[in-house]
Amino acid sequence: MSRGRIAFIDDEPDLCAAAADWLEASGFTVTTHTDPRRALADIDTATCDCVVSDIRMPGLSGLDLLERLHRTDPDLPVILLTGHGDVPVAVKAMRAGAYHFLEKPYDAEQLVSILDNAVEKRRLVGEISRLKRQPDDLEARLIGVSPAIVELRRSILHLADIDVDMLITGETGTGKEVAARALHDFGRRRAGPFVAINCAAIPETIFESELFGHDKGAYTGAVGAREGKLVFANGGTVFFDEIESMPLALQAKVLRVIQERVVEPLGSNRQIEIDVRFIGATKSDLRFESEAGRFRPDLYFRLSTIDLALPPLRARREDIGLLHTVFARRAAERFGLPMRDPSPAMLADLGSKSWPGNVRELKGHAERSIIGIAPLPTDSPAVESLPDQLARFEAGIIASALETANGSSARAAELLGIPRRTLNEKITRLRLRATA
Known part of the structure; x- marks a missing residue:
């Protein structure tokens, strides 16, 4: 390019x-x-x-x-x-x-x-x-030009109409629910409901009733019948967010529903057939969790036929400036505040950070920058990728040589034993400064 x-x-x-x-x-x-x-x-x-x-x-x-x-x-x-x-x-x-x-x-x-x-x-x-110009386009939801995000969009469009249950994996803040909604909205189930269930947010005591529903008198306090979320989702998609938090005892019942496409409400002998696509999402390694006995292996294998992995923000640094600007513009419109485009220096600083909270953290920073309270986050102790470590090491050596040479790129090139043009290209790529 x-x-x-x-x-x-x-x-x-x-x-x-x-x-x-x-x-x-x-x-x-x-x-x-x-x-x-x-x-x-x-x-x-x-x-x-x-x-x-x-x-x-x-x-x-x-x-x-x-x-x-x-x-x-x-x-x-x-x-x-x-x-x-x-x-x-x-x-x-x-x-x-x-x-x-x-x-x-x-x-x-x-x-x-x-x-x-x-x-x-x-x-x-x-x-x-x-x-x-294309607010409903997939590129407006999963924003970026990096190879990783381009490949993710291609995979979602390919899988959207293939009615297979699947697992979405990725670190916190990478956009797992955004990807799940895109699979629903760009597929043949778009006219049906999209039901998101946060498995970490529902108390274990009412989890089964929330999912399967119940008949009148099914348990103390059940004064009337209630339709569960799985039946409500008929014709659409069920998204189990943070599926690693689903109670272990309930996982067997969920597995049966996924296999049989049949729901039996609490306190009832009737079975209700459902037509639902199931998508699970996790930030954990479910294979490891299943081997440790904290997640059912059969449920993991049932969902992981397709494992759609979302890239962390540090693996798509070329998207950081674009994402920050888009989020800032949206925040300015929502809050009725003036838009301040980030300076080149700010974009460079944004691109150098680790962003352990990924896109969610970056979005929060963009919104705070519009409000006027957005200091750059400090780097987390997260492990850098090997290319990032090498680039930082190389930048340190070149910066030291430039300091010894009083800013002269010609003299620094001699000290480093490389052609001046090669050094100049590295100075530009690494965003360093030379005076001559």
């Missing part, structure tokens, strides 16, 4: 060629233009991620170009360049909506860093706009 699609505009052909060489070597897709009027006609704002333009050009200035581009697409980031150190022009450019302003001769590494932030913001805005 390209690092970003960039249009570079300058009336000096040599500068265009040099910029294209550097940016393409850094992973961007670049088109260059020496005629600003021709550039204005050629730039497709639907596919362009960012425009970099000189300010002082014959025929059409960078400020005029900015104004005309924003008439078509006000969210398109435009970075303006000048060789005159003109502060009033810079101020005017920023007020006109320029994303950033750089003085020539600009630092190529700084431009790459600014472009990374601009492209990330552009893609966030684009994804949010697309989600707003």
Whole structure:
């Protein structure tokens, strides 16, 4: 995937060629233009991620170009360049909506860093706009562009119409009920009820009555008959959340219902046939729990024909900025408060955290950020993935070398024994800073 699609505009052909060489070597897709009027006609704002333009050009200035581009697409980031150190022009450019302003001769590494932030913001805005246009789409429920979440959506669409009982596994806050509702809503049972049962929240003394219902006089205090949740769900889906908390004595009866599709209310000899899909969800390792005698192995094996595993947030870090922005916008609309888009520095900090509470924790942080009380969470002692540990170790070594070299990437590259271009790429990827 390209690092970003960039249009570079300058009336000096040599500068265009040099910029294209550097940016393409850094992973961007670049088109260059020496005629600003021709550039204005050629730039497709639907596919362009960012425009970099000189300010002082014959025929059409960078400020005029900015104004005309924003008439078509006000969210398109435009970075303006000048060789005159003109502060009033810079101020005017920023007020006109320029994303950033750089003085020539600009630092190529700084431009790459600014472009990374601009492209990330552009893609966030684009994804949010697309989600707003398709509010009932699966992508609006399970938000993200990471391979893990893309594969999860594909699996849900594949399984939605296959009427098989299944298990959803994942850490707390990963969205197990969201996934279960999607399996229901995008499948053939969508017209039937979706009945969510939190097995940890129902007192054991009334669990059986809640599930199976009862006839009048079935037990002391049962003054009338009551339909249970399993019968109420007929034609739809039953979702057992935190199924590991279901009382062990009740698991045998639930297993029989799943196998026979028959419910017998308490105090009754009649059997009621039901047509229900069963989905269980757990944050525990049910195989381990069953081996330890805390969960029935036969119920585990009955549900785990399909085991849909949800990825933790740390395995899809590229989705954190998008999720946070979407949750913040929804909170701003709900609370009637102004939306404050996260800065590039804040997005970088968000992406570096462990988020042990996963999407639920991130959503809470986004909502607090709109209200105005959202310090970044401290890292939990959770074990980092090997790639994350290696990246942090590498960043520490490079940061130390840059400090020894007084910020010079050329000197730091010599100290580390690697080419300067390789070091520059690592500095950009790891979001470090060099001065020369």
